[in-house]
Amino acid sequence: MSKKIQAIRGMNDLLPDVSPRWQFFESRVRDLMQRYTFDEIRMPIVEQTALFARSIGEVTDIVEKEMYTFEDRNGDSLTLRPEGTASCVRAALEHGLLYNQTQRLWYQGPMFRHERPQKGRYRQFHQVGVEAYGFEGPDIDAEVILLSARLWQELGLTEHVTLELNSLGSSEARAAYRDTLVSYFEAHRELLDEDSLRRLASNPLRILDSKNPAMAEMLNGAPQLIDHLDEESRAHFEGLTAMLDAAGITYVLNPRLVRGLDYYCRTVFEWTTTALGSQGTVCAGGRYDGLVEQLGGKPTPAVGFAMGIERLILLLETLDLVPKEALGGCDVYLLPMDESTTIPALTLAETLRSAVPGLHLQLHCGGGSFKSRMKKADKSGATLALLLGPDELANDTITLKFLRQERDQQSLPQAALSATLAELLNLATATQPT
RNA sequence: GUGGGUGUAGCUCAGCGGUAGAGCCCCGGAUUGUGACUCCGGUGGUCGUGGGUUCGAACCCCAUCAUCCACCCCA
Structure with missing residues (x-):
């Protein structure tokens, strides 16, 4: 260590x-x-x-x-x-x-x-x-x-x-007051505590702030800034x-x-x-x-x-005053279900990011079993998971799963995906989708 | 610069002279295309560092470093 x-x-x-x-x-x-x-x-x-x-x-x-x-x-x-x-x-x-x-x-x-x-x-x-x-x-x-x-x-x-x-x-009044105050304190030097003696050189105005009761009477008699304004x-x-x-x-x-x-x-x-x-x-x-x-x-x-x-x-x-929305995070976790869908998932992720600019989408990277992919989807904090497997690939569809609510997953055509996501997440779509 | 508290697993901490622990996290399994809940298993530590006391130190003593809080000062 x-x-x-x-x-x-x-x-x-x-x-x-x-x-x-x-x-x-x-x-x-x-x-x-x-x-x-x-x-x-x-x-x-x-x-x-x-x-x-x-x-x-x-x-x-x-x-x-x-x-x-x-x-x-x-x-x-x-x-x-x-x-x-x-x-x-x-x-x-x-x-x-x-x-x-x-x-x-x-x-x-x-x-x-x-x-x-x-x-x-x-x-x-x-x-x-x-x-x-x-x-x-x-x-x-x-x-x-x-x-x-x-x-x-x-x-x-x-x-x-x-x-x-x-x-x-x-500046002039302040400097003059400072001098007056220093002379006053010099005259009562024997009453000053250690801290105050040090402040006499560094910041004499601060001595007035001292909480030491032994100095209270002397401080009360000190010249006041307000009279020197x-x-x-x-x-x-x-x-x-x-x-x-x-x-x-x-x-x-x-x-x-x-x-x-x-x-x-x-x-x-x-x-x-x-x-x-x-x-x-x-x-x-x-x-x-x-x-x-x-x-x-x-x-x-x-x-x-x-x-x-x-x-x-x-x-x-x-005070717990940072709004949750400000904490950012992930809306959608897109996961290829096996190696065969890695590349289609990657291109689909890019398409969605272009189509829905406000989308916070994480593409699953790093392989692993399907189970571990799902675990990572959950851990990402996303509200939605998009599952792309061989079946979906063959039909040009995608499986949309709700991770944070009791709601059946659905299968949609990929062409309808960006509009559906934008609606579900209350986001705007790009004006000119690419 | 001064004073006090605390340093044990990635995180939160228990153990306070006799073989290093728990919870969480992480990984794997129960479940072949479904996470979270449950159950089972697993990875992970020269107990901050150096010295001393002792047959034996995470534990006692000294030093040192780090960290937290306070003083001072300041945002």
């Missing part, structure tokens, strides 16, 4: 029994993006290390200890992307997508973080991301939040997720909440909500669930107006979010 080569820790194979759930989810997402007119962009999985260091923040956990970084053969430092936003900005800038224009983009794919795996958290995980560039007002913030809300609606998740909302203020950010946030109210979206204002990545400013939000254990965030994002400039572009407002696909699929599984 241990000598066998196995998958890298935290990097999972998606086996055939779960891939239909992914396909179901992905097709819903793709459809939704088209309806909201977001265009797909695909970026490489590997980027220069500096891209992430400069965007995510040098002292964040992600950059400090969670990146898969290695040297290319020519000595360049490369990194497996830990998130998509930085790559997306890089790609958009590199190809002039942000020059005097707006963009509504989305992407999907694997991300990599070297963390200890646990439920809903893996070293290779997958995200769907949405990014909108060039829009200053809160309408686009509302638009992307509404898009996510509609996805929950269509997946049946609405009752199981909560939207939390906050504003961090402008600049006037424009306040108006922006009020605009957003008014739009969400008008759209009938319920949310919780969470003044403690702080995103981990350095580039966020103004609007931040998170969709959470209590159904997944400790990894409850299923989708999160916000505004990052300063990032494009930081990466060498003109100042460009931007909003986006990322969803964790593993977490959402886990949630769909837990």
Whole structure:
């Protein structure tokens, strides 16, 4: 066992029994993006290390200890992307997508973080991301939040997720508040616990979130973010909440909500669930107006979010929300009864696939006794079996057997088969049968 | 990076010092052209790996690896 080569820790194979759930989810997402007119962009999985260091923040956990970084053969430092936003900005800038224009983009794919795996958290995980560039007002913030809300609606998740909302203020206001807060904590250094001392350097806003009762009094006296919000950010946030109210979206204002990545400013939000254990965030994002400039572009407002696909699929599984039809499978199992009908069965299968494009037909392969062929027909999950033996071959007929209901099998002319199957399975026939 | 749980057949697990087990799955048979239900038979394991204790270790001890859950952090 241990000598066998196995998958890298935290990097999972998606086996055939779960891939239909992914396909179901992905097709819903793709459809939704088209309806909201977001265009797909695909970026490489590997980027220069500096891209992430400069965007995510040098002292964040992600950059400090969670990146898969290695040297290319020519000595360049490369990194497996830990998130998509930085790559997306890089790609958009590199190809002039942000020059005097707006963009509504989305992407999907694997991300990599070297963390200890646990439920809903893996070293290779997958995200769907949405990014909108060039829009200053809160309408686009509302638009992307509404898009996510509609996805929950269509997946049946609405009752199981909560939207939390906050504003961090402008980049300047946020930075100023951060400084104020750090000085406050420095002044009370002796009251800080070990975790908080570490956060003082990495993410001081997070200290406010500490549950340590010994620090409660000191935290209550800390300067509040809300008092440091600049006037424009306040108006922006009020605009957003008014739009969400008008759209009938319920949310919780969470003044403690702080995103981990350095580039966020103004609007931040998170969709959470209590159904997944400790990894409850299923989708999160916000505004990052300063990032494009930081990466060498003109100042460009931007909003986006990322969803964790593993977490959402886990949630769909837990709540049993994947419709049976989405699981695909086999409608019809066509079996030659012996070697003499192998080739006629093969050509008949092709004829049927042309005539009824929606048909999921499995042709029996691999020989075996008639009994074992029937067993395989049953195991395939098909509702119908088509039996082609020497007798049928001689008469140009086929035997149609119902595998899932008490109903006599019938013998039909092969010419009538495609129409019968289409009717039984409620499928359309090809407009121009070949 | 830290803490705890678990590693025995393809899968789910029992056995906890004395010859490695069950259920499911798979294969074959009872049934020559009829699957699922039933009955009968069969394939399959250096008990995660390495060391130690013992006359004897799947079982006790140590180490190591993997996995799960939690902390941290995050989607």
